[in-house]
Amino acid sequence: MSLFGVKFFVLALFYFFTVSSRPTGVHLRNMDSFIRAVRQVEDSNPGLSPLALVRALRRTAGHDDMMTIHFLGGSYNLTDAAGLETAILNASSFSFFDKAIHHIVTDHGEERGVVLASDGTTVALAPLLLGIESGLKAKMEGTTAVGIFPLTLGRTLGLSFLSLQDFPASLRLGPNGCWDNVERPKVFKLSRPPTLATDAMINGGMDGAILGTDLSNLSASEQPQALSEILKGYYSFVLSEERGLDAVTSHVSPRRRELSRSILETLDLHSQLMETLTLVWKLEKTEWIALDTGVSKAVKDGLKTFVHKYWDCPQIIPRCQWGAKPPQDTPIPLSLPLKFLYIHHTYEPSSPCLSFTNCSRNMRSIQRFHQEDRGWNDIGYSFVVGSDGYIYEGRGWNLLGKHTRGHNSIGYGVSVVGNYTSTLPSRHAMNLLRHRLVRCAVDGGGLAANFTIHGHRQVVNYTTCPGDALFSEIRNWEHFRD
Secondary structure: OHHHHHHHHHHHHHHHHHOOOOOOOOEEEEEEEEHHHHHHHHOOOOOOHHHHHHHHHHHOOOOOOOOHHHHHHHHOOOOOHOOOOHHHHHHOOOOHHHHOOOOOOOOEEEEEEEEEEOOOOOOEEEHHHHHHHHHHHHHOOOOOOOOOOHHHHHHHHHHHHHOOOOOOHHHEEEOEEEEEOOOOOOEEEEEOOOOOOOOOHHHHHHHHHHHHHHHHOOOOOOOOOOHHHHHHHHHOOOOOOOOHHHHHOOOOOOHHHHHHHHOOOOOOHHHHHHHHHHHHHHHHOOOOHHOOOHHHHHHHHHHHHHHHHHHHHHOOEHHHHHOOOOOOOOOOOOOOEEEEEEOOOOOOOOOOOHHHHHHHHHHHHHHHHHHHHHHOOOOOOOOEEEEEEEEEEEEOOOOOOOOOOOOOOOOEEEEEOOOOOOOOHHHHHHHHHHHHHHHHHOOOEEEEEEEEEEHHHOOOOOOOOOOHHHHHHHHOOOOEEE
């Protein structure tokens, strides 16, 4: 790593991962618990504005750094925040909010200041709330929103790009991790040493950018909902059995990648990030960093990694998150890139899965059937597509599956949860597979650019998989071959 790279790394680590002496606590760390705590404060303080509350939460978490003050003002100096810390204390929730929002990563790889959302993804609360506050401030003051991108994603991404510019692209952002228990989450452990922009920080940043933009765009006659209702509408939703996400017109968390892309892709992100970093250096009085001629290239390269990983690729729920059992034998690595993609349906379970809870239960059922009834080493599929907006990791990108007899070493096997003999999966689920997963695989080196799509039945004689309806559909897809 270059001298400037080392300095960036040290500066950024100091900026984001300062060791905290705050106790860990035993509260459940899920979004539902956080929303309930917010609702309790609102119920105890009738007439409390959402802007005043979110400012009080910033004050509680100690997030009055110079850049936040530059865009939002200091929470201690804002009159509508006066006395609200006492209100939170009276609601017996100061300690909860303090630990729930304050983001750190410990030396043991535990990420704090993050919560498990009901869709199975992990969200850092700090960038989420900063985005919401930015949007509320613009709405209530009747001004143009400023600071949403720098506060939610720009600062985190920019510092991460610079601190790890000499590292491989795959290590410049992330990682994800897993909870100790998805039903009663208390500890979230990362899968490898973190960058400044962990998956949870980026999820929270994307959500903050979406919700902040939505709030800032409310018409003059519209009043923002209570903070608990803003969060509940985005994270706590029920999909209809008929159409799933296809029927959803509101903004919800499973769509964070496509929504954040639609909002931010119109910006010149390279210029936005350079301006954000320039502001950081000015406020921190470290303008000397801008003398490094490699800064612009590091940002450009980092953005390419970000776009591929978080916009082109779909969100994939890792094995540990859905409760996978370990393989019963040593996994065999694949030789990449592969030339084929084989489409399946699960048949059983026969219904689409519409929530993280149901999809995870289905994944465990499929793995149990493959391991116990068929005697296989592991779940056979490479990936499984749910109708909840997510793809679930089976054997993954790099390990040999057992999905298409005689062809496992030359292609990925991807199955859609449900029986598609007479009906089709949701349009959203098919697009995840047809466009997002495929593009991710090609750009990431898993699939050859000239790969071929086959239905399971085309290469294995004894099956009607992936069902008549789905097979008729995929015959119209790019890369399909008879």
